[in-house]
Amino acid sequence: MLNIAVTLICASFLFAQTGKISGVVKDKTSGEALPGVNVIVEGTSLGASTDVDGFYVILNVPVGRHDVRFSYVGYSDLRVNDVIVNIDNTATLNAELSEEVNVGEVVVVTAQRELIRRAETNSRQIKNSEEIKNMPITSVQDVVALTSGVVRRGNSNDVNVRGGRTEDSAVIIDGVTTNSSTDGTSRARLNKNAIEEVTVQSGGFGAEFGGVMSGLIQTTTKTGSSKYNVVFELAADGSGSERGDKFLGSKVNGYRNYNLSIGGPIIPGTNNHFFFLSIDKLVQQDDSPSWGGEAIGSDYTNKSSENDALNIVFNYKANIGESMSIRFGGTGDWSTNTPYIHNRSFFGDKAGHYRTYETKNFTSNLTFTHTLNKNTYYNFRFGMLLYDRIEGDNRYGTSFIKYGDAELNQFSGDETDLSTAKMYGLLEEDGDLAQDPGTLTGFVDEYGTEDYRLRRVFAVNRVWNQWGKDFEKNWDVSADFFTKLDKHQIKFGAGYKAHELRKWFVQPAGLNKDGQISNKFSNWRNNVFSNYYGYDIKGNWVDEGDYKNGNMVEADPINNPGVYIESFDLPDSLSSHGSEAPRTPKSFWFYASDEWVNDDFILTFGLRVDYFDPNWINLINPLDPVSGGFNSKEFDPGDYTKSKTFTEIQPRLGFAFPVDENTKFSANISRFVQMPAFQRMYTSYYELWDETRGSGNTFNNPNLKPEENISYEISIAHQLSTDVVFNMRTYYRSIKNLVQVQRINSTNELLNYYITYGNIDYADSKGLELSIETRRINNLRLFANYTYSNASGTGSTSNSNNRNATDDSQEFVKFATDLEHDVPHQLNANIDYRFFDGEGPAVFGTKPFQNFGLNLIYKLQSGRPYTERKILNSFREIDTRYAEIGSGVNQERLPTISSFDLRLDKSFPLNFGETNVNLNIYVDIQNLFNQENVIRVQRSTGLPNEDGYLATAASQNDVETNNNYKRNSYRYLLNDPDRWDAPRVMRFGLRLEF
Structure with missing residues (x-):
């Protein structure tokens, strides 16, 4: 019998997207090692020859299934099909060759991955494209959620790995970390037709990985092969149906998904240049369907949670000669999303102002690999993440003036200012604004007057009072070297990562209808445009030196452009850029590791050193932040110094x-x-x-x-x-x-x-x-x-x-x-x-x-x-979080x-x-x-839609007795589908x- 053993041995490389195949070739009859056997990965230029001990190793093999061929003079050729190579692993393929009986005879067998990965020293779980294709899932997060030790709330993208917080895990696609450095969450959205493999490591990962404390989620996308492959896929949740309809007994959520994926050689019949392209269009009228939360007794309620997204994945790979390769690729994601907000669902689309996100998210990667010999190679890598998001009102988007136009917003009363008290209105049955909205809600405030806001909960017809921009660019370069010395597999490498963070948020309700500033400069400056960097006060992109003298802002940019009011500046001795330039933290790292492998024992030891520079300020006296400067009553440049740096081993x-x-x-x-x-x-x-x-x-x-x-x-x-x-x-x-x-x-x-x-x-x-x-x-x-x-x-x-x-x-x-x-x-x-x-x-x-x-x-x-x-x-005090424990x-x-x-x-x-x-x-x-799966409850009762308040005597002061409409309004408040x-x-x- 032919003896084929396939083992997966950990050989992690910094963000590597390949694996290795190695093993020993022997004579089937005598058991002696065969030197000089040619071993090639069919359909590629990859290969090796066995040494005097019959040992061989093929480096940088793309993730996926491969056919491996063994050829030796006087022996029948052996082809092993479906050898699975996983990311950062070595597939050990041992073979025994038989002396040739019939000229040209080829023995063909199919490899099986060993169930025990004998040299693996940490826990990792792997799903390949064939497994993922057959599963009732749609995303990488769905795959990760099936991993032991991973906790996920509902269908959200956030996961907790072995008790860590959501931001403690890293999601890496083709070597690029997709987590936002701003909030730690992953920006990734990847269609499953583009996925070659997903590997989840819950701990114990190698020294080449840093900036992550809990789970390491590595996804490799497809690159194309010597054969063309085309996939067209479409999916829907009900032909001709709209959100809320029933189709075969299930609620329709307006789901439509279209995908086209194509890969293969750029030049037919060649094995040197390959490509892969996947285009995925997703439309959802309700991207977070809920078992509960149906509206009670009203036609004026709806669930607005729409998503329109386009995802593109592209990869190109070239083999340069016998020893070099280059891979370039990236992902692009464009989406418009209106997340559901319960207190804005009352009266539905008739009063609908919702928060809307327009997001662009891109990753790119470039890897050059040079194999010096069968035991040694190195690579250079560049990776980048770009994230650009705009948040605003679904009706007004980026139209700044419309936010402050009382005629467009049609608030209750004749006032033209947009103070908070005027930012709510309710619609009567004929569609006109109710001048006495308390007659609809039936609730009174602490002063005994009817409350038009349902106690600050339902924001009916209120403009979304936030318009903002988030921009993030993270890029890194690294170099890595691998060599095998006898029984030691030695790796070392270094890298540099830089960030560019920009933020601009305003509250447009602080403006009146003609765009003028309704309050004095200080209130406008700090309440309407309270937090921004990397942009000027009007939301324009700025870099170093873009400010006039680095410390001037316009007092009234709409009516009096060019009239400046002086602010304060960060002294040049502390930083080289203007006071509100983008934040630019940076980091360096170095690692080295050794994997010692023998017949009975595997030992891996690694050491990683990270250096991080926030590149910002450091408060001199946190107990009194304003004590060290020129003015003991206000924050000024004398209150801070250059930020600390950190070195971690x-x-x-x-x-x-x-x-x-x-x-x-x-x-x-x-x-x-x-x-x-x-x-x-x-x-x-x-x-x-x-x-x-x-x-x-x-x-x-x-x-x-x-x-x-x-x-x-x-x-x-x-x-x-x-x-x-x-x-x-x-x-x-x-x-x-x-x-x-x-x-x-x-x-x-x-x-x-x-x-x-x-x-x-x-x-x-x-x-x-x-x-x-x-x-x-x-x-x-x-x-x-x-x-x-x-x-x-x-x-x-x-x-x-x-x-x-x-x-x-x-x-x-x-x-x-x-x-x-x-x-x-x-x-x-x-x-x-x-x-x-x-x-x-x-x-x-x-x-x-x-x-x-x-x-x-x-x-x-x-x-x-x-x-x-x-x-x-x-x-x-409707928020039960603030009640007695x-x-x-x-x-x-x-x-x-x-x-x-x-x-x-x-x-x-x-x-x-x-x-x-x-x-x-x-x-x-x-x-x-x-x-019915309840994922959140009212803390006072343990029920999802009942807090016990309407059963108390105190509620009679707020709701007229036996007024079902008013009670239903309150019940609707509790009946949050989330x-x-x-x-x-x-x-x-x-x-x-x-």
Whole structure:
């Protein structure tokens, strides 16, 4: 029998998007090593020859499936099909050749990936394009959510990995980190037809990776091969139906998705230049469907949550000679999104002013690789992320003047100013504005008068009072070197990363209808245009030196352009750029690691050094921020100095060894650090100046230092049979220096106190992960995992203590409680059952079930914790977060949630001359049994849509007795659809591939 062994050995490279194939070739009869055997990856120029020990290694093999051919004089050729190469891994392919009997004979076998990756020292879970294609999912986040140790709330893009915060994980696409450095969230949106592979590492990753503390999510996109491949796919949730309609018993959400993907050689018949292009158009009338939250008793309510997006992926790869290659590619995403806001849904489109985002997001990557010999190569890499978002009113967009036009906005009354009290209006049945809107709401305020705002909750017909721009550019360059010396695989590299951050936000309601400033300059300057950098006061792009003298702003840019009022400037001795130039933090890194591999033991050791420069200011005296300058009552340049820099050393250690031929033991310990989200560090000088003039204001902290995680992991893998493997992992993570909002009691009597952010939080996370995986056995393939975990700490997010910070005491919650993303029990399972061509039961001489498949996903999460609050006794304090605590901090639990997702598909082979086309028709059903899954509750009752207030005597003072319309208005307020996960959602698709 031919002995083929395929193992995946960790050989991580900095953001590398390739793997390796290596192994030993022997004579099948004698077992002796064969030197000089030619080993090539078919369809490429990649290859190697075995040495005197029969050993070979092929470097920089693209991720995916490959056919490998072994040729040796006097022996039959051997071709091994479907050798799977994963990102940053080595596929070890050992082969035995037989002496040639028939001239030209080729032995063909199919490789199988070993279930135990014997040299892997950390936990990683991998899904390739074939698996992803058959699953009822639409995004990378859907894949990640099935990983053990990963917690996801509903269908959101945010995930928590092993108890970490959402911003602690990195999403990398083709070597480019897609996380925003501003808020830490990923900007990625990638259609699944462009995905070659998704790898999730929950901890223990190598020294080449930095700036991430929890999960490392690596996605490789397709690059094209020697054969052309074209895919056209479309999907919808109901032909001719609109949002809210029913189709086959399920609610229609206006979902339309169109995709065209094409890849192959640029020049037919050649193996040197390849391309891949994927264009994906997505339209959703409701991008966050909800099981609950239906309007009660009113035709004037709707759920506006629309999304219109275009995603493009392009890759080009060229092989230059036998030893060099270059890859260039990128992603582009254009979207317009109107997220649902419950307090703006009352009266629906008749009064609809909504927040709208227009977003452009691009990544680009360039990698040059040079293989010096079979054991050594190096690469140079460039990567960039561009993010540009505009936020504004859905009706007025970027039309600045319209925000301040009372005639366009038609507010109640005849006043032309847009003060806050005039920014609400209600519509009567004939569509006119109600002059006495309290007659509709039925609620009164604390003074006994009818309340037109439903107690500051329903913002009916109110302009979205924020127009802003966010721009972010992150780019990095790096160089990496790899060499194999005997049994040591040595890697080292260095890199530089730069950021350019711009922000501009205004509150246009501070303007009156003709665009003039209604208040004096200081109020306008600091309340209407309170926070910007990288733009001038009118929202125009500025760089270094763009300001007149670096410190002048126009007092009235609309009516009196060119008339300047002097502000203050950052001294040239502290910075080279103007006072409101973009923020430009930067970082450097160096790493080195050694992987020592022998027959019985694998040891990996790495060391990473990160240097970070915020490149901004540092408060000299945080207890009295205004004490050190020229004016002891106001913030000025004497109150700060050049920012601190940080240098962090991070060791990484891992080892693995076989217990027996069916069992592997591995462990790792590592230190990880990352800088806090920049939105907690950077602000405008003018905002600092304004916020330090009074008591109780909030501003960001430029003194924040890196957050830290020390992680421990032990893992055992045991192969139960030829096709079944069982894995058990346990971990512990100690996290400190997490950012949390805090109150600073100032020594300055005028300032009194202020709110800022500090490195004052800590957390612990521990868990046990069990998983089982099979190869396909009689048409069935199974993957399942169970996680038991506990995540505790002093704050779930950087704003968890926001309420405490406004109290008179500076004390915070300094004991560990269960975090809001603590999910003790989680179960994921994926079953794929399918008949291939010619398979399936026979019916009247035919096989109707051939090429038919079923893919089922089951997900279960025990309830998240929340803090009980007592029922309020006054309607004006509707926010139950500010009521008295009931049982204790995070002592109550949400209900357990679970769902089944199903895909049924059937393929039809079609022939058009020499062109073979595969037609696949499918239906995806999410939440198959329409399970009610509550993801948020009213803290006073533990129910999603009932806070207990209407049952209290106090409510009779606010609502007239037996007035059902007025009570229904209040119930509608509680019936927020965002408190439920999605209902049953059906989508029908057609896929053509040739």
